[in-house]
Amino acid sequence: MHVGNALRRHGIHGVLTGGACASLHTGGVYHSVDVDFILSGRVTQAQLDAAMAEVGFVRKGDHYVHPRVRFYVEFPRGPLAIGADHRVHPVERRSGTVRSLTLSATDSCRDRLAAWYHWNDRQSLEVAVAIALRNRIRLPAVRDWSHEEGFEDRFEEFLAAVREARRRRRGRSWRP
Amino acid sequence: MTVKVRSSPFGSTTRTRVLLALSLMSESYPRELARLLEAPLSSTQRALRSLERDGLVAARSAGRTRIFRINPRYFAFSDLMRYLRRLNEPEVELAQRVAALRRRPRQTAKPL
Numbered sequence: 001m002h003v004g005n006a007l008r009r010h011g012i013h014g015v016l017t018g019g020a021c022a023s024l025h026t027g028g029v030y031h032s033v034d035v036d037f038i039l040s041g042r043v044t045q046a047q048l049d050a051a052m053a054e055v056g057f058v059r060k061g062d063h064y065v066h067p068r069v070r071f072y073v074e075f076p077r078g079p080l081a082i083g084a085d086h087r088v089h090p091v092e093r094r095s096g097t098v099r100s101l102t103l104s105a106t107d108s109c110r111d112r113l114a115a116w117y118h119w120n121d122r123q124s125l126e127v128a129v130a131i132a133l134r135n136r137i138r139l140p141a142v143r144d145w146s147h148e149e150g151f152e153d154r155f156e157e158f159l160a161a162v163r164e165a166r167r168r169r170r171g172r173s174w175r176p
Numbered sequence: 177m178t179v180k181v182r183s184s185p186f187g188s189t190t191r192t193r194v195l196l197a198l199s200l201m202s203e204s205y206p207r208e209l210a211r212l213l214e215a216p217l218s219s220t221q222r223a224l225r226s227l228e229r230d231g232l233v234a235a236r237s238a239g240r241t242r243i244f245r246i247n248p249r250y251f252a253f254s255d256l257m258r259y260l261r262r263l264n265e266p267e268v269e270l271a272q273r274v275a276a277l278r279r280r281p282r283q284t285a286k287p288l
Contacts (some may be wrong), residue, residue, distance in 0.1 A: 062229065077231050082249030116247040119236070 001093065002055050003035065003073055004100025008053035015039045015090040016102040017111060020071070023109045024093070026130040034063075035073045038080040048075070060064055070107075082110045083117075085150045105135035110142055111160060117151040125158060132162045133169065186232075186264070188280055190223040195266060195268050196244065199260035200235065200274045203245040232256070 002025075007014040016024070019032025049059055057073055058062035064073040080088050082103075090101040103111060109131040115124035131137070139159070146155035156166075183194040195215045198204060204212075210220040224244055227233040235248040250256060264271065 077229060079251060082255065083249060084251055086251045116251050 001095050001097045001100045003052070003057070004038070004093075004102070005098045005122070006051045006055045006099070007037065007039075008045055008099060009054070012043050012047060012051055013088070014038065014101065015040075016110075017080065018098060020132060021103045021108045022046050022112050022127050024102060025105045025135055026127065027134055029130050030127045033071045034091070035071050036076050037073065038078045039075055040078060040080065044067075073152055082107055083111075083145065083146055085113045085148070101152075104139060106138045109135075110145055111140070113146065113151075113155075116158075117149055117154050125161065127159060129161045129165050131164055132158075187226070188223060190219050191227055192263075193270075194223045194227065195232065195260055196218060196264055196270060197274065198244060198246050199257060200264060200271060201277070201279075203243050205241045205243055208277075209244075212270075212277070247277075 004016055005103075006015045013039060014033070017038055017078070018034070018036035019030070020035040023030050023032050023147050052059070052064045052073065060072075062074070062125075066072075078087035079086050080090070082088055088107055090102065090107075091104045093102045102108070109128045112124045112131065114130035115121045116128065132139075142158075143155055146152055146158075182189060182192070187261055190213070193215065194209055194249050196213055197209055206221045206224060207217060207287070209215075210217040213220065219231055222234060224235070224242075228235060228244075233244050234249070235242045235244045237243070246257065246260075248254065260281040
């Protein structure tokens with residue numbers, strides 16, 4: 001969030017995506033050590049270095065590190081897209097005076113599903129389910145997108161996993 | 177200085193050739209690609225790294241080997257594949273070289 005805020009203050013349009021964004025939407029249930037921001041517009045290396053230095057990050061190769069934090073920040077090349085869909089509308093997230101652009105919960109869920117669909121990465125499926133459990137997800141939009149990506153069957157599997165996770169959660173909360 | 181006899185719409189000739197080869201092979205690793213394209217390993221690795229930074233290819237680890245493929249999560253993946261298929265049409269020699277690679281399984285320790 002502080003990195004996003006620093007980017008914004010320096011006039012850099014950066015959207016938090018990937019695992020770190022999923023971590024926000026799962027309330028920290030899932031952790032990621034790489035923080036990915038997709039930039040848009042014209043940004044110079046000097047501008048980016050200055051914005052990152054403001055929050056204590058220094059450039060090391062093609063990513064930024066901080067002497068006291070475990071995670072590192074990367075800026076993968078855009079455009080901001082989820083699978084073939086590049087009409088992605090980021091949302092602003094606030095925490096006190098700190099503001100940062102992130103993927104919406106629905107888009108973060110789609111982003112994790114894309115990793116499961118295309119890389120067969122089951123951990124990403126679990127994270128997508130965790131996002132769906134904690135947030136209101138526009139499931140019809142996710143279904144349409146899954147169809148476009150050619151993974152309707154996997155969407156049904158995701159849906160079944162969400163239902164099962166909800167059932168287990170209800171079961172747990174009823175126990176004395 | 178050698179004369180460039182092929183177009184290289186993806187930047188360097190090696191970047192373009194790597195993409196063409198990967199589109200035919202589904203996935204490969206740097207040494208295999210370098211052998212196939214008769215290119216130095218270092219320039220093949222450099223091309224793969226820059227294509228990875230651009231999001232056009234993605235890699236996973238298998239032991240100590242990095243296995244590369246065209247990134248299916250790239251937003252223009254299907255258009256890119258269509259374009260590469262078209263670019264591959266006159267590349268008869270490359271297609272033959274790829275076809276000569278053994279891809280089917282072979283039982284462990286079975287002689288070649």
